[in-house]
Amino acid sequence: MLYPSVDKLKSKIDSKYSLVALASKRARQLHEHGDEKLDSYVSAKSVGKALEEVAAGVLKIEQQDEFAIYEDEI
16 A cells, blocks of 8 residues: 555645645755755655655645746746
8 A cells, every 4th residue: 555645635636747746846955955844754765755745735736826927037
């Protein structure tokens, strides 16, 4: 059985695409910087840790300003 379950993750973030994008971005941050937001994790890998943060409600999607130009768009 996978932890956290897809049903629990879908209750936090409605789109699978958004969930994957958020988890992959956070997993990269965890891998490069190691700034963990939870006290303990079940998973040892960065992607699993990112998904656990989503399930715990610690990690959420930020709404972006549609008129702003972000650094990765230049």
